[in-house]
Amino acid sequence: MVAxxxxxxxxxxxxxxxxxxxxRSISCGTDVNGNPLYVTTMxxxxxxxxxxxxxDAIAQxxxxxxAAGFWGLAFTTIISLWLVSHGAGAIVNFVRRA
Incomplete structure (x- = not known):
């Protein structure tokens, strides 16, 4: 898509x-310091x-x-998954050794 x-x-x-x-150059006023400005192209x-x-939508x-909310959700999710997997590993080790 060309913007x-x-x-x-x-x-x-x-x-x-x-x-x-x-x-002659075309004058278009002066700047703050009183220097003359001219019409130029660029x-x-x-x-x-x-x-x-x-x-405009992406330039906000x-x-x-x-961002802090997303980071907090991601961090909580990772810690929760680690705790669940750690607990599951403890249960598997208990059953394996029994």
């Missing part, structure tokens, strides 16, 4: 690689609108509470 494509886009940035029209991976919901922050 997007690589496209050339126009952005407002420093003078490096500025787009020239009639020998390649970017642009998402397809139909896949935006999928990307890590939930430590849910």
């Amino acid at each position: 997007g494509s690589v496209q050339t886009i126009a952005v407002c940035g420093p003078a490096f690689g500025a787009i020239n029209v009639a020998g 390649q970017a991976y642009v998402l397809d609108p139909s896949s935006a919901a999928y990307i 922050p890590f939930d430590y509470v849910q």
